[in-house]
Amino acid sequence: MKYIVMECHFSYAILLDEEGRFLKAANRGYQVGQSVYDPVIVGSYRYRPPMARIFARGVALVVACLLIILGITYYRYNMEAVSTIVMTINPEVKMELNRKGEVLELVGINADGMTLIADYDYEGKDKIAVADALIDRAIEQGYLTEGGTIAFTVDSKDDDLLPTYRKELLEEIAAYLAGRIHVEITVIGEDLPAPDGTTSTTTDGKPPLTGNPDPSDYIGVDRAKEIALSHAGLTDATFESAELDEDDGAMVYELDFIADGIEYEYEIDALTGKILKHQSEPIN
Amino acid sequence: MNNDYSIIHWVKDAKEDMATADEMIRAYMPFIRKETAKFLKRPLVEENDDELSIAMIAFYEAIQDYSVIRGSFLHFAALHIKSRLIDHARKETRHRGVLSIDQPVSEEDDAPLKNQLADPEDLIHETVMRDATRTEIEEFAASIRTFGIQLSDVAEHCPQQQRTLEACRLALNYAKEQPQIMDEFLRTKRLPISLIAAGSGVERKTLERHRKYMVALLLAYTNGYEIIRGHLKCALLTERRGV
Numbered sequence: 001m002k003y004i005v006m007e008c009h010f011s012y013a014i015l016l017d018e019e020g021r022f023l024k025a026a027n028r029g030y031q032v033g034q035s036v037y038d039p040v041i042v043g044s045y046r047y048r049p050p051m052a053r054i055f056a057r058g059v060a061l062v063v064a065c066l067l068i069i070l071g072i073t074y075y076r077y078n079m080e081a082v083s084t085i086v087m088t089i090n091p092e093v094k095m096e097l098n099r100k101g102e103v104l105e106l107v108g109i110n111a112d113g114m115t116l117i118a119d120y121d122y123e124g125k126d127k128i129a130v131a132d133a134l135i136d137r138a139i140e141q142g143y144l145t146e147g148g149t150i151a152f153t154v155d156s157k158d159d160d161l162l163p164t165y166r167k168e169l170l171e172e173i174a175a176y177l178a179g180r181i182h183v184e185i186t187v188i189g190e191d192l193p194a195p196d197g198t199t200s201t202t203t204d205g206k207p208p209l210t211g212n213p214d215p216s217d218y219i220g221v222d223r224a225k226e227i228a229l230s231h232a233g234l235t236d237a238t239f240e241s242a243e244l245d246e247d248d249g250a251m252v253y254e255l256d257f258i259a260d261g262i263e264y265e266y267e268i269d270a271l272t273g274k275i276l277k278h279q280s281e282p283i284n
Numbered sequence: 285m286n287n288d289y290s291i292i293h294w295v296k297d298a299k300e301d302m303a304t305a306d307e308m309i310r311a312y313m314p315f316i317r318k319e320t321a322k323f324l325k326r327p328l329v330e331e332n333d334d335e336l337s338i339a340m341i342a343f344y345e346a347i348q349d350y351s352v353i354r355g356s357f358l359h360f361a362a363l364h365i366k367s368r369l370i371d372h373a374r375k376e377t378r379h380r381g382v383l384s385i386d387q388p389v390s391e392e393d394d395a396p397l398k399n400q401l402a403d404p405e406d407l408i409h410e411t412v413m414r415d416a417t418r419t420e421i422e423e424f425a426a427s428i429r430t431f432g433i434q435l436s437d438v439a440e441h442c443p444q445q446q447r448t449l450e451a452c453r454l455a456l457n458y459a460k461e462q463p464q465i466m467d468e469f470l471r472t473k474r475l476p477i478s479l480i481a482a483g484s485g486v487e488r489k490t491l492e493r494h495r496k497y498m499v500a501l502l503l504a505y506t507n508g509y510e511i512i513r514g515h516l517k518c519a520l521l522t523e524r525r526g527v
Binding site (some may be wrong): 002004006007009010011012014016018019020021022023024025026027028029031032033034040042043 | 302305306309310334337338340341343344345348368372414415416417418419420421422424425435436438439440442443449452453456497500501511512515516
């Protein structure tokens with residue numbers, strides 16, 4: 001390309017190329033009217049980093065992304081509190097667990113609970129190990145005696161974990177205490193299905209006997225009322241009577257109530273919550 | 285620190301106005317010279333060392349590209365001068381092994397090599413030609429000045445992209461064939477943008493943005509300026525063939 005020098009300044013010159021562009025270029029001792037062929041044009045220089053640096057930059061970016069993903073995964077699995085287990089004997093303590101079921105934090109809820117966990121190093125230990133150790137302490141300190149109860153309340157952000165935790169707590173703690181002390185273990189979870197099976201009695205490590213129901217297994221009179229009302233399609237009613245009775249060797253709740261001038265009678269199985277009998281008739 | 289702030293203001297003004305930029309470069313010549321010498325690892329011998337003019341233009345580019353987030357201006361300029369010089373040095377390696385006609389014949393003989401070459405036939409013709417061109421360019425520069433335009437303005441408003449350049453060329457080709465547009469242009473000393481836009485189909489915005497450039501080129505096509513026109517001819521001819 002041929003350029004004509006149009007104007008000369010101290011630090012630059014203005015050139016006209018053959019395509020009609022006016023350009024600023026380095027003034028390499030040019031004179032107006034001169035034709036030049038190899039000018040250094042302003043703005044034409046673009047710094048291009050060497051390939052190695054571009055490559056290194058790419059690698060650094062990939063590594064950074066991986067580190068972030070790894071960090072998030074590590075946090076999710078190890079640092080984030082996913083579940084809580086509250087253990088109540090008389091001392092009450094709360095464990096916060098990560099996704100792997102390891103104890104992140106252990107706090108005493110009541111004064112006895114604080115005494116129980118004093119100086120106990122729980123960090124990174126599994127929930128069962130912590131529970132076992134705390135039960136040992138409770139026995140040592142006289143909180144837990146023969147025939148006592150241990151209640152666990154389980155809650156988790158991940159609902160899939162609840163049944164697993166329930167099973168683990170029931171079985172492993174029962175196995176741990178088997179042959180040493182006879183206590184009753186209850187596991188309550190917010191979203192746990194059917195209440196049966198949440199309880200196990202350590203009868204020397206054997207599973208709880210069926211047909212010899214424990215009163216704590218009963219669904220409770222309030223729950224029975226709820227079942228009856230929802231069956232009748234009511235939200236509220238006046239209860240004439242609501243009591244636990246034995247009927248043909250099974251425990252039932254017998255409920256009598258009145259709503260909108262109709263009298264209802266219900267019999268509900270105390271263990272399963274099943275409606276055994278129901279009838280309704282107008283009062284008159 | 286105080287000094288640093290004043291330099292930033294100066295750079296800002298120089299970015300807007302080439303005359304200020306020129307002034308600033310003049311003021312910072314010792315700095316530019318120092319950076320060039322540092323790069324060459326030898327003191328500058330001649331005033332018009334090629335590297336020096338490149339360093340000067342690099343300093344100008346640094347003025348254009350500088351923003352406060354880039355840190356201290358002088359540091360930034362030094363860096364840019366260095367990269368420009370490296371770039372130039374790389375380009376020059378292509379010519380290694382080629383003799384310069386300016387270099388001395390031998391150690392004893394100081395006269396440049398070109399003195400021994402047979403004079404090119406048209407040396408005189410060339411000088412005459414250059415003088416003619418200079419006269420014409422000076423006339424041309426004076427003529428566009430009556431439109432309130434400097435040559436450096438034209439350079440600043442020259443289309444950068446090929447597409448824009450072609451659009452401008454299209455508009456120019458149309459305008460110079462229309463006597464009434466040319467008449468109006470010369471009479472009012474204003475570019476009839478709407479007429480050109482309507483006639484050539486080039487966007488008005490494009491024309492407005494490159495108004496100064498359009499004025500300069502259109503003027504080159506009015507009277508005289510044979511040399512400039514001759515220089516441009518090929519480009520416009522290929523364009524016409526393409527249309």
